[in-house]
Each structure stands twice: as structure tokens, then as C-alpha cells.
């Protein structure tokens with residue numbers, strides 16, 4: 001379904017050129033000549049992305065963004081202004097919590113990309129908000145479609161993580177959050193370009209920086225959709241490493257939430273034994289040896305020992321464990 005973007009500017013010629021720019025995009029284009037008119041439209045329509053000018057007679061852009069934040073909290077807000085200064089940007093970020101800030105004159109390609117990223121993010125937030133199991137799983141599978149080499153990855157990670165959760169005697173509610181967090185751990189990859197996800201060779205620095213944003217991107221949408229803290233932790237911290245050399249925060253040891261340390265072990269095992277664009281999957285025995293060498297380095301020693309004790313890949317518990 002085409003998402004709706006609403007553009008607000010008091011200059012008619014600006015709206016006209018934006019409308020031309022978006023005429024070939026998949027977005028549905030709506031326009032308003034003032035903040036007041038924009039609010040009226042928002043009362044009647046579901047708007048995924050709001051792009052507004054700042055300097056307008058009557059209600060200015062920042063005031064409009066603050067109102068939209070209350071009226072339609074999921075709408076992603078982008079502020080555009082011709083009078084760029086740090087104060088305006090700070091104000092926008094502090095008061096309106098804008099998604100992006102754009103300086104006029106805009107660059108066409110960059111603006112199209114920012115609005116389409118925002119629409120993507122809106123879709124993810126909306127589907128997470130509905131958060132029944134079928135929705136969560138289908139969202140995880142959407143990520144896998146973008147990155148075909150990871151087909152089944154989320155489900156397998158959930159499978160291994162649940163075995164660990166069981167071994168540690170976690171209560172049922174925690175276990176279901178571990179399952180949902182595992183399904184969603186890579187949901188932030190929706191915000192990463194397919195060319196980067198499917199890159200056959202080693203990634204360059206810029207591509208790796210892009211990949212490194214997926215935990216934060218995913219955790220942002222999950223918390224905006226008000227998923228539980230444990231689920232958000234798993235998404236945010238699944239690439240943290242026990243010795244503090246991971247990302248995004250470089251957390252160390254027990255600073256990393258336990259549920260994320262569990263999912264990290266599950267994630268690494270599955271990444272080692274399955275084929276990826278840049279390498280063949282390894283036999284389980286080799287994967288277990290590599291993981292042992294990471295004991296206390298990238299992986300939590302206790303969680304790792306428990307995982308190795310489960311004899312996964314050696315005729316251990318059966319694979320359909322998740323679907324009980």
C-alpha cells in the first residue's frame with residue numbers, strides 16, 4: 001500500500017516543485033499551504049511522513065511538528081528550512097523531535113531517499129504496534145526477503161536462544177520475549193540498502209558503517225512501537241561483544257543485557273553454520289571450535305558453555321522447538 005507524505009509550505013512554487021519531484025515515487029502526495037491546513041488534513045488522513053517548511057506565517061514548522069507529535073505520534077517528521085542555523089536545528093530536535101532536518105535548497109535524490117526511509121520506518125512501527133505473533137514473524141521474514149542468504153535465520157536464532165533460555169530456567173514471559181526479540185533482532189536491516197546487504201565481497205568502511213546502524217535503527221522503531229524493554233535490548237545489543245569491542249555502544253560483560261548475550265551466541269552459531277554471500281557455511285563441529293575460541297572475547301563464557309553443552313548440531317534437541 002502506498003504511504004502518504006504530506007508537504008507543508010507557504011510558497012506555492014515550492015509545493016509545485018515537490019509535487020513534480022514525487023510524481024514518480026510510490027508515495028501518495030498531499031500538500032498544505034499552512035500549519036493549520038496540515039493539522040486539518042492530519043485529522044482526516046493517515047500520514048506516514050510530514051515534510052514541512054519552518055518559516056511560515058501563522059504556525060511555524062517547529063510548532064506544527066510539536067502538535068503533530070501529539071496528534072499522530074507515529075508520523076515521521078522532517079523539517080525543511082531555507083534559513084539554516086544551528087538554533088533552528090536544535091530547537092527542532094529538542095521540541096519537535098524531528099526525524100530529519102533538511103536545508104533548502106534540497107537535493108532531489110537525497111530528499112527522495114530520506115522520505116522513502118521515513119515511510120519504511122513508519123511501516124515497521126505500525127506493524128510492530130499491532131504486535132501479534134503472526135505480525136512479528138512476518139516482519140522478520142520481510143527482512144529475510146531483502147537478504148535472501150538469511151532465509152530462516154531469525155527463526156533458527158529464536159530456536160537456539162529458546163534452548164538457552166530454557167537451560168537457564170527463564171520464566172515463560174521472558175522466554176516469549178526472547179523469542180520475539182530473536183525474530184526481530186535484525187529488523188533494522190530494513191533500513192539498510194539491499195546492495196550493501198547482498199554485497200558479495202568484504203564490505204568497505206562506509207558500507208560497514210551502514211550495517212552497523214541496524215541495531216539502533218531496529219531498537220528505535222521497536223521502542224517507538226512500545227515493545228517490551230527486553231525485546232528492545234535484544235535488538236539494540238545483539239552485536240555487543242563480551243569484551244566491549246562490539247557495537248553500537250561497546251558495552252562490556254554484564255553491562256550487556258543477559259537476553260542479548262543469549263541471542264548473540266545463537267546468532268553467531270547460525271551465522272557460522274549457514275551460507276552467506278561471502279562464505280560457505282561451516283560444519284557444526286568447526287563452528288563450535290570457533291565459538292570456543294571466542295569464550296570471554298566476543299561471547300559470554302557462561303552462556304557459551306551452556307550452549308556447547310546443549311549439543312546443537314550433534315543430534316541435540318529437534319529443530320521444531322519454536323513451534324510448540
Ligand SMILES: [Fe+2]
Pocket residue numbers: 185186214238239
Ligand atoms: Fe544483526
Ligand SMILES: [Fe+2]
Pocket residue numbers: 153157185186267
Ligand atoms: Fe542475525
